[in-house]
Amino acid sequence: MNIWEIIIITVIKIGAILTIMLLTVSYLVYFERRISAWIQSRLGPNRVGWEGILQPFADVFKLLLKEDISPVAANKFIHGLAPFIAVFVAFSTYAVIPIGPDVTIFGYSIQLVVADVNIGVLYVLALTSLGVYGLTFAGWSSGSKYSLLGGIRSSAQMISYEVSMGFSVGGVLLMAGSLSPIAIVEAQYGWMWNAIVQPIGFITFTVAAFAETNRLPFDLPEAEPELVGGYHTEYSSMKFAGFFLAEYANMIIAAGMIVTLYLGGWQVPYIDKLGLGEIVTALMQVGSFFVKMGAILFFFIWVRWSIPRFRYDQLMNLGWKVMFPLSLINIVWVAALIMIFNL
Amino acid sequence: MTIYDIIFYLFAAITVLSAFLVVTAKNIVHSAFYLLFTFFGVAGLYVLLGADFIAIVQIMVYVGGILILLLFGVMLTNKITSVEIKSGTIHVLPAVIGLGLFAAFVLSTMMTTKWKSNPAELPFTTVYDLGYILINEYVLIFELLGILLLIALIGAASIARKDKE
Numbered sequence: 001m002n003i004w005e006i007i008i009i010t011v012i013k014i015g016a017i018l019t020i021m022l023l024t025v026s027y028l029v030y031f032e033r034r035i036s037a038w039i040q041s042r043l044g045p046n047r048v049g050w051e052g053i054l055q056p057f058a059d060v061f062k063l064l065l066k067e068d069i070s071p072v073a074a075n076k077f078i079h080g081l082a083p084f085i086a087v088f089v090a091f092s093t094y095a096v097i098p099i100g101p102d103v104t105i106f107g108y109s110i111q112l113v114v115a116d117v118n119i120g121v122l123y124v125l126a127l128t129s130l131g132v133y134g135l136t137f138a139g140w141s142s143g144s145k146y147s148l149l150g151g152i153r154s155s156a157q158m159i160s161y162e163v164s165m166g167f168s169v170g171g172v173l174l175m176a177g178s179l180s181p182i183a184i185v186e187a188q189y190g191w192m193w194n195a196i197v198q199p200i201g202f203i204t205f206t207v208a209a210f211a212e213t214n215r216l217p218f219d220l221p222e223a224e225p226e227l228v229g230g231y232h233t234e235y236s237s238m239k240f241a242g243f244f245l246a247e248y249a250n251m252i253i254a255a256g257m258i259v260t261l262y263l264g265g266w267q268v269p270y271i272d273k274l275g276l277g278e279i280v281t282a283l284m285q286v287g288s289f290f291v292k293m294g295a296i297l298f299f300f301i302w303v304r305w306s307i308p309r310f311r312y313d314q315l316m317n318l319g320w321k322v323m324f325p326l327s328l329i330n331i332v333w334v335a336a337l338i339m340i341f342n343l
Numbered sequence: 344m345t346i347y348d349i350i351f352y353l354f355a356a357i358t359v360l361s362a363f364l365v366v367t368a369k370n371i372v373h374s375a376f377y378l379l380f381t382f383f384g385v386a387g388l389y390v391l392l393g394a395d396f397i398a399i400v401q402i403m404v405y406v407g408g409i410l411i412l413l414l415f416g417v418m419l420t421n422k423i424t425s426v427e428i429k430s431g432t433i434h435v436l437p438a439v440i441g442l443g444l445f446a447a448f449v450l451s452t453m454m455t456t457k458w459k460s461n462p463a464e465l466p467f468t469t470v471y472d473l474g475y476i477l478i479n480e481y482v483l484i485f486e487l488l489g490i491l492l493l494i495a496l497i498g499a500a501s502i503a504r505k506d507k508e
Contacts (some may be wrong), residue, residue: 078372122399129407133379138409140418151417154430155411162407179470246454 005108011329013114025248026056032301039305058240063064068237073143082141083235086134090249093127096120097256098182100266100286104278110186112286113182120181121169124257125162128212132158134246135214135221135231135287142234150230153312154155158212160319165208167327171201171334172261185265189208195262197337200328202262204323214305215248220312258335263292351391358384375414382406396469 030052037044046054060103070079100112108253117123132155172194173179188194195202211218222230232243244296259265266289271281309316361380368374382405408410477485 016421075370075372078376083375119395119399122396125401126402126407129403129411132407132411136414136418137376140414148418152415155415179395194371 006307009108010114014095015088017114018091021091021094021249021252024244024252025281026060028248028251028297029059029244031297032134032304035298035301036305039244039302042101063238063241066237068239069234071234075141075143075232077142078137079234082134082138083239083246085137086246087242087249088130089127089131090133090253091245093124093253094249094256096123097180097253097260098265099289101282103282111182116180117180119179121173121179121184121261124253125166125169129158130164131212131246131250134243138243138273139221139231140237144234146228146233147231150221150227150233153227154231156216157214157220157315157319158315161211161218161323164204164319164323164327167324168201168205168208168330170327171198171262171330172340174331174334178181181260181265181291185260188264188267190267190269193262193264193267198330198334200326200333202258204327204330205262206258207318207323209258210300210303210314213250213254213300214301217253217310218315219309220315247289251297251300251328252293255293255300258296259289260294263296265289347391351388354384354391357381358388371417375410375417377412378410379406382410394469396473413450454458 033055034044034052036042045055048054048058070076074171095114098111098113102109104110107259114312122129135154136151138156139147139149142148170245172184175194175197176184178184183333214221220230221227222232227233235243266285268285268288271284274286358381361377361384364377365374366383368377382401386401389395389401470493
């Protein structure tokens, strides 16, 4: 392959991932509203199109037509910049998550990941720590007490849970012996899924992922009874939509990471033993990735409408006194397993 | 000029320009924002040198940790942003002489030193070798640094702690 072919293939991959992400985000919002309505015995949005299927597009047009307000007390430059940081971080993280095995299309062997970075897991952790900036800048620059409190809460929360997140990832890295997401997926062949081998790490990572995405029960940065709207109180129109987009995109990335690190990524246990054709196998594997991701996303929504919000001190206690020691225990457990079974 | 040279000058320009803006910006939060780009530029230079791990750690530690702490300090300090940062010039002549001497010294060193350069193969990933060296050859220093950081952490916590009456 010469350089132009590589560039063209990469651009196509980026385009495909962006389209998938944007469509999934808009329909995730729709499903969130429908599922919440179902859980609470309501109807939910069912007017636009068949069963409300066109609702996301109506929402987008509504947000586009609204007036863009920036408060007098705001720092205009940073106020305008914050949503862009949030969206940029959310979308660029997806580049390293593999959605399928290598496939051969028109004679080209193509990896189903935008960038095969050999330290991909660290790349994701680094970019999620960048995500704090969008929220912090938004909270500070709005010139409002509620926004500032929301911004500070979100950064404190994300920094605290990053610790237990990092340590749970440590267990996965020990098992795979590599920092590349593709190698991690390949190490979980058959039923050697990390969720089964190291259940404690799976739990701590999932809880940390909830906290990192600011979802209920950890959505203190935008706790509406006390903070109006938290860090995005002073945002309107498409800038608000930017934060909304970033939040749901972050959910998708968190789900993608959970699937990649703990649920075997695109692996279907022992599918290569069935003797199916290469294309059928690849399609089933890509399909299995999206099914797993959908299940995790449903879990995210399910939890949001089942569990009430934590108090702030409860959140910090859970992060530092429960999740952090548990993730350390997980590392010791994985290391002992590797020692005993020579994995 | 190869494509690597172009990328190098791009990152170098980002680093130097944003560093300049950090020291000249009037608003302290803007300074912090430009510092973000300085760290990014340096991370880019590390990637060009084949130090992938160091580049990512640069972003994780400096951008994800230190700069956020800095912003915390700024945001929690009341009305710090309305304070005029003094950036006037005083003692121009001594500064020019001192800087000129320093620049001459650095430049002459750069020109006259015979730099050793070995054509080295770029490793696929530096993580394995780095981990091996840290845990074998430099394990004592590694552990000592860990203890040092722990002491700093405990010290900070004990200072921040309220006295029990």
